[in-house]
Amino acid sequence: MIIQSILFYTFISSVVLIYGVGACSLMTYNHNFFHSVIDFCKTLIVVIVSIIITWTINFLFLAPYHAAILFPFFAFLSTFFITIFFDITLNKLITFQKYNFQTAFLIVVVSLSESSGFLQSIIIGVISVASFYILLPFLFGIRKRMQNIQIASDFKNSLEFITLALIILGLYGICTSWLRMDIFL
Amino acid sequence: MQEKKYFIYLISCLALFVPVPAHLGYGIIVLFLHTILLFTLFPIIKYLSNNEHAQFYLYLIFISLTILFYLLFSVYSPVIMFTLGFTLFLVPISPILMYHIEIKNSTQNFNYQSLLKTIAFLNICTLIFFSARELLAWRSLSLPLPKGIYFLFPAYKMPILFWASIPGALCILAFFLALLSFINRLREKNL
Numbered sequence: 001m002i003i004q005s006i007l008f009y010t011f012i013s014s015v016v017l018i019y020g021v022g023a024c025s026l027m028t029y030n031h032n033f034f035h036s037v038i039d040f041c042k043t044l045i046v047v048i049v050s051i052i053i054t055w056t057i058n059f060l061f062l063a064p065y066h067a068a069i070l071f072p073f074f075a076f077l078s079t080f081f082i083t084i085f086f087d088i089t090l091n092k093l094i095t096f097q098k099y100n101f102q103t104a105f106l107i108v109v110v111s112l113s114e115s116s117g118f119l120q121s122i123i124i125g126v127i128s129v130a131s132f133y134i135l136l137p138f139l140f141g142i143r144k145r146m147q148n149i150q151i152a153s154d155f156k157n158s159l160e161f162i163t164l165a166l167i168i169l170g171l172y173g174i175c176t177s178w179l180r181m182d183i184f185l
Numbered sequence: 186m187q188e189k190k191y192f193i194y195l196i197s198c199l200a201l202f203v204p205v206p207a208h209l210g211y212g213i214i215v216l217f218l219h220t221i222l223l224f225t226l227f228p229i230i231k232y233l234s235n236n237e238h239a240q241f242y243l244y245l246i247f248i249s250l251t252i253l254f255y256l257l258f259s260v261y262s263p264v265i266m267f268t269l270g271f272t273l274f275l276v277p278i279s280p281i282l283m284y285h286i287e288i289k290n291s292t293q294n295f296n297y298q299s300l301l302k303t304i305a306f307l308n309i310c311t312l313i314f315f316s317a318r319e320l321l322a323w324r325s326l327s328l329p330l331p332k333g334i335y336f337l338f339p340a341y342k343m344p345i346l347f348w349a350s351i352p353g354a355l356c357i358l359a360f361f362l363a364l365l366s367f368i369n370r371l372r373e374k375n376l
Binding site for chain 1: 271362
């Protein structure tokens with residue numbers, strides 16, 4: 001089950017490319033390498049702690065009363081307060097741009113709604129954070145290249161969307177191909 | 186400058202709607218929730234303009250409203266709500282972006298008329314986006330009914346999956362934005 005979850009959320013259904021979680025943040029992300037590493041560690045801790053808190057609340061108080069639908073509310077509260085705690089602590093150590101907590105919140109919601117157990121939700125959360133930060137260098141490289149491109153100004157905004165579409169097609173082209181095996185065999 | 190900010194808002198809004206299934210029926214529901222959240226934002230924006238924790242309160246209100254909307258709509262159509270599932274929680278993020286645009290303006294001189302125009306324009310653009318996706322993928326349009334999605338015209342038996350997928354949606358979005366940017370530029374030239 002653990003290996004299945006890792007393979008599924010890393011290769012088959014990336015949370016950024018298929019679910020669209022953090023796709024917006026990914027396109028506007030412009031931290032340097034050092035800040036990206038700190039950001040990654042911070043998001044990872046925020047997501048894991050939030051999943052633990054929300055899962056415990058859900059397991060003890062919500063699920064027994066058939067109120068599991070309310071879990072995003074508690075996911076938001078835990079993610080928000082942990083993010084603020086990290087912002088305050090990190091700002092004392094280094095000058096750090098405030099992090100947008102939306103991606104972390106959405107990852108917590110995805111991992112809790114898709115999992116069937118505590119361990120699986122943690123695994124999905126960790127892999128989702130990793131898949132977001134794995135894509136960063138690729139998009140950064142593409143954005144750097146696009147700065148030198150001569151193109152009509154109307155298409156400049158659209159180019160990043162097309163690039164992201166091409167990355168997804170490169171990885172999951174077979175899923176949207178007209179020559180699908182389940183149809184033609 | 187203000188129009189440019191609304192244009193960026195439109196881009197980010199449409200980008201957030203990309204993971205929603207490629208049916209107009211789902212688009213209508215998502216848009217309905219989005220409009221409710223935007224209408225909730227405007228009365229409270231004045232009270233929160235000087236508040237340090239405005240973002241927290243807004244998230245709290247929007248996520249609570251989204252859960253309430255989910256529960257109420259589950260009574261109307263459980264199938265549609267089950268299909269939408271997690272994607273509904275992408276919606277509360279976009280009104281926060283609107284808040285960040287509005288808070289930088291003079292909130293005392295709040296122009297409701299221009300905001301209503303913005304919401305109307307945004308809704309039309311989103312409906313066109315969802316219609317284009319569904320027409321290209323299924324050759325039909327759909328409406329949300331209690332039993333699920335109802336096709337207004339006979340749909341393809343084998344849909345063109347590319348347009349229903351995320352890369353297809355991103356390509357439509359890219360074309361749509363290029364078109365909007367072109368119209369915007371022409372309008373600025375004429376002014």
